[in-house]
């Protein structure tokens with residue numbers, strides 16, 4: 001079964017759209033969780049990960065660990081935090097390993113590294129732990145721990161807590177490990193899968209989905225409109241926990257994501273698509289709300305710091321972006337949670353199919 005049938009004149013008329021065929025596009029800034037959602041699609045609806053994917057993932061995880069220690073070491077210098085005297089030279093052992101490792105063939109089994117001892121000692125150092133806690137709670141990225149590094153910080157404790165397992169030569173990343181690793185997307189990727197969704201009268205119908213994942217870093221965004229043809233829906237992913245983070249350009253990261261959605265909605269080619277906002281990283285939002293007040297970053301927020309009020313407030317901000325009479329549906333997500341994402345992706349499939357059917361009836 002093909003995807004996204006084209007129609008005359010480039011712009012698809014809803015009555016001509018094959019309603020059991022939908023074309024989705026994952027959009028959103030860098031690091032918000034698009035590829036994580038894409039990976040969940042592979043786990044839930046396709047054949048999951050191959051051996052080659054797992055070799056790739058093993059290399060990425062090792063590289064991420066070496067990178068995060070390099071960042072944390074630099075942060076100890078910025079913050080004038082001392083390491084234990086015996087550990088001061090350890091980074092000098094790790095840096096050459098990282099450089100060599102970066103030059104590897106990413107599709108082959110990654111080369112063994114010999115610096116696990118240094119990695120373990122450095123991670124256990126009270127100075128590095130102090131820098132880690134500071135980076136995790138800080139609202140403004142410093143030179144060495146900028147906005148992009150914040151993503152590394154988000155998962156660092158997950159991987160660094162299992163160094164014992166990772167350093168084994170026969171370690172093979174699990175699906176959860178693959179969902180947690182950080183690798184910015186540079187080439188778009190597409191998946192096609194079939195699923196069953198409930199139609200308006202509660203009957204199951206087959207749906208064929210084609211979904212494209214693109215890079216979200218600023219220099220990748222110029223490529224987005226190339227994927228606009230015959231689009232059914234945009235899944236706009238946002239990092240809800242970024243409400244207190246300043247980007248390198250000084251803008252608040254969540255406000256910038258709301259602004260970016262506004263631009264997307266006005267971009268020729270995207271104006272006809274259904275927009276679903278996936279308000280992601282709810283697990284991290286919940287954690288951050290314990291210590292960081294939303295009102296300190298969003299002047300118009302005057303409620304308590306409870307998860308429910310904050311989620312509603314952010315959802316309304318995204319919904320208000322569109323003033324052309326079209327609704328924006330907002331669904332909260334934690335992309336790393338496969339069970340939850342199964343429900344979310346079922347709701348997405350259902351919402352897109354119902355809207356497509358309703359439009360076809362209206363225009364038909």
Ligand SMILES: Nc1nc2c(ncn2[C@@H]2O[C@H](COP(=O)(O)OP(=O)(O)OP(=O)(O)O)[C@@H](O)[C@H]2O)c(=O)[nH]1
Nearest residue numbers: 030031032033034035036180184185216281334335
């Ligand atoms: N804790 C937590 N981490 C998440 C969640 N979603 C994604 N992540 C992590 O955030 C990091 C970035 O996720 P990606 O899916 O690579 O982000 P992306 O939007 O594809 O980024 P680009 O490819 O640069 O545009 C990864 O380490 C993910 O594991 C979430 O809901 N909770």
Ligand SMILES: [Mg+2]
Nearest residue numbers: 034035184185
């Ligand atoms: Mg990506």
